[in-house]
Amino acid sequence: MNVGSWMLWGFVATVVLTVALVASQELRLTRVNIPYLLGSIFTPERSRAKALGTLLHLVNGWLFSLLYVAAFQAWGKAGILRGMVVGLVHATFVLLAGLPALPGIHPRMAHDSWGPTARKQLEPPGALGMHYGAFTPVTVLVAHLLFGAILGAFYRVR
């Protein structure tokens, strides 16, 4: 494994993914704010949650890029298309398994079946994250395809 290449392009891809998600929020394609979503697991305070969540998201992205790198290593080469295929799998996992599982994991997230309670008041994502806006699945998918494409394009298999 090319550690230097992974660290560099894993970080770049994560930054681009974050920027893509923020841009899609600014463009009102989705309301989802991943840093707040992650950070609010640890603190209810909005500004602190966002700061903490941004850090978590960067670390998460870096770690997830290891899976992409592992796939490239297994294939023996990288490439934009291969990166996008892994990105597609990643986004599908996030939308079909990750987000729906959140209400069970997140200590402050309400559940679709019971609604909000005094302790769990955050809006759950719903199927494919659609509670956060009709275009949420599309933006998540595009962001991950971008993530994979960057890694695939620039990671050098060793």
Next chain:
Amino acid sequence: MAWIPPAIGDLALVGDCRSAALIDRGGDVVWLCWPRFDSEALFAALVDDERRGHFRLRPQGEWRVERRYLPDTNVLQTRFLREGAEVVLTDVMTVAGESDQRRMPIPEHELLRRVECASGEAAIELSLVLAPSFGLRPVRVHSHPRLGLCCEASEGAFLFRGEAPLSEVPGSPGAFGARFTLRAGEVRRFSLGYSAEAPAVLSPLGGAADDAIRRTVGWWRAWAGRCVYRGPYRDAVIRSALALKLLCYAPSGAIVAAASCSLPERVGGEMNWDYRYCWLRDAAFTCRVLYGLGYQEEAESFIHWLLHITSLSQPRLRVLFDPFGQPSPEERELEGAQGYRGSRPVRLGNGAARQLQMDLHGELVDAVYAHCRRGGELDRDTESLLATIGDFVMRCWELPDQGIWELRGPPRPYTHSRVLCWTALDRLIELQRLHHFRRVKLDVGALARARAAIRESVETQGYDARSGSYVDVLGGSEPDAALLLLPWYAFEPAGSPRVRGTFRRMVEQLSAPGGVFFRNAGLRALGDGGFVACGFWAAELLADGGGPLPLARAWFERLLRCCNDVGLMSEELDPVYGEAIGNFPQAYSHVGLISTALALEARARQERDRPAPATVAEEAAP
């Protein structure tokens, strides 16, 4: 039945120091902009009809209505009464202190409504019409059995949850209704929230909603408790201070002129302006009253905001800004809107933003002066800014402008504008004398010469010897109610013969019902109402030495009747019926009330310490 917007005087305001909602006596939220005061409205039935959005919650049928704010709060309570039955509706925009924000997720914005049957039985009617962006765009609402309604719009999501099932009104996207019966002791709660981002915070309703109301009551009471005014008009002063706080945009410290837009200065007329912006003109008055009431933090926050926005456009000052200090949007008309009781057009944005108004410099420098007198200090940038403003005023004070009343005709040499140019130079000289300029050197000699030239110009051309009063424009002959402010800016003592003459002429020629004044003869002829703030300027002039204290008090107490049942005031009073007209509630009117109450208190203190000789203005009294 055809929709008729409520009387302006029947409105009450709830807010969260970022946005506000107007609610009528019938429990109908007829105006709401989220996320900011100047955002596109979700509810705008006030300036059109029900289809522009509203949220009605009230018992069906005929009820007697009593309203109040819970003491020292901005939590509105409306009681519906009839034989053997009482329904209490509590309306609040929830707020939370820092400790609560660390403890639990707090909604970005939430309007919480709690309806309780205190006795008897009542059939309750709920009508909700969600019309984001003034109802100009298609509405998409998703309903979820546990999470409630979610209306996705370009500005974010509006989320509704309630303790009664809602049904969609067929053929009306975004419209929902419910009817349910409440018996004694039963309660239903409804939460309407806004979130720009996800996950949003959803209200769990039930006891948690009651806790949110208690938390908000506590927050407002803690804020009101900081007020140091202990005079005889405490209730009115606290209510005005609370109204001002509601109009303050907390993230920047800016204060918007009013919560509404396009409420007419003449019902059925065209003088309908958008006041959801911050006028630089309000600076000096607002600063002095905030300091006077002991709200040091708010005053400093406001001053810093003023200096920040001013530095962006100096030396020429912009007339108004949005709550973040950006230029207000271009003025446009809301397409298809009928206007408040036929008052068209409904204007969004304010064209006065592009005017030249020479009085602004004096307002700003006077506000900074008040700040320094309370222990504030100037940094290098502020010193440079003030020096630049001084240079600009010295060069340009003779320019004709649009004046305090923002008249949209050709520019004229308004006397009031010249007096404020004098004020700017006078306060700069005083700041230099008090050693507040440490890094930037002012040319005091040049400032003093320009100040003297302005005074001479005002005293010779702005004064009409025949009528014995100051006049609206240099070389003119008409009275102008803005000239009641001459003593306030210390241009001339309130008891001087010229000010007495000016005051007498105002009373004779510009008096309007209710102790207020028309702004000038031209506007009066156009059907403009009596301007509430001018009434307070008159009372303050009397309190400042222009008349005996009892007369000043009587005048002030008469003006207190301009307040509606919950203590709020509009911009103007109808010239015939004395009803509230214009945008609502108006910060300038409330600032006037507080300023006068403080002046009365100061005068009373002064007379306690040293009984005053009999003074001047009995003869001028109406």
